[in-house]
Amino acid sequence: MSTRASGENEQRGNLVVFSAPSGTGKTTLARRLVASVPRLRVSVSYTTRPRRRDEQDGIDYHFVDRDTFAAMAGDDEFLEWAEIYGHLYGTGRQATEEILAGGSDLLLVIDVQGASWVRKRAPRATFIFLLPPDYQALLQRLRRRGTESSGTEAERLLVARDEIRAWKEYDFLIVNDDLETSLRAAKVVILADRQRRSRMESVAERVVATFPGAGAVSSDSPRSPE
Numbered sequence: 001m002s003t004r005a006s007g008e009n010e011q012r013g014n015l016v017v018f019s020a021p022s023g024t025g026k027t028t029l030a031r032r033l034v035a036s037v038p039r040l041r042v043s044v045s046y047t048t049r050p051r052r053r054d055e056q057d058g059i060d061y062h063f064v065d066r067d068t069f070a071a072m073a074g075d076d077e078f079l080e081w082a083e084i085y086g087h088l089y090g091t092g093r094q095a096t097e098e099i100l101a102g103g104s105d106l107l108l109v110i111d112v113q114g115a116s117w118v119r120k121r122a123p124r125a126t127f128i129f130l131l132p133p134d135y136q137a138l139l140q141r142l143r144r145r146g147t148e149s150s151g152t153e154a155e156r157l158l159v160a161r162d163e164i165r166a167w168k169e170y171d172f173l174i175v176n177d178d179l180e181t182s183l184r185a186a187k188v189v190i191l192a193d194r195q196r197r198s199r200m201e202s203v204a205e206r207v208v209a210t211f212p213g214a215g216a217v218s219s220d221s222p223r224s225p226e
Contacts, residue, residue, distance in 0.1 A: 021160030
């Protein structure tokens with residue numbers, strides 16, 4: 001195995017936070033990302049929301065009752081949690097740590113409330129905000145889903161108006177006008193982030209150590225005159 005491949009396998013994974021107003025398409029994009037980017041997994045959140053007919057416990061969400069959720073929150077078992085539209089959602093701390101320690105990046109598809117928690121607890125995470133092309137496009141997408149009553153739709157649009165203002169708190173912005181274009185942009189961000197110097201230091205040091213005498217020279221030493 002090459003030096004670089006070995007170093008990549010030993011790297012700790014990174015948290016990638018993915019937020020967007022409801023109806024922007026973040027769930028669809030997240031699934032496409034996980035299917036196309038090696039060593040990228042999506043976090044399975046805990047929720048008190050009732051399970052929908054096409055959802056599977058442990059795959060789409062971990063479905064729990066409010067008492068169980070409250071007990072977990074009281075024991076600090078969540079990296080982040082928030083109440084959204086009357087239901088509780090949270091990211092399990094233990095599962096997150098196990099995935100990152102195993103060297104995989106972990107995609108958290110969470111709202112701006114949850115992202116603010118992660119920002120405090122994991123400031124080195126990568127934060128991506130997905131924007132709709134405009135208000136009318138978001139409205140049409142919500143209506144095409146056919147899952148919202150008129151009252152729920154109005155509530156989601158009001159929340160979206162507030163959430164959209166959070167874009168300045170994120171590292172990268174993607175306008176989801178075309179799914180394939182958005183997918184390419186998100187992949188570039190995640191793959192480039194893996195090459196940050198802070199994440200590649202052990203690899204670089206291993207490469208440098210293969211050069212005769214290089215290990216005795218400090219990286220801060222001035223260059224020899226030519």
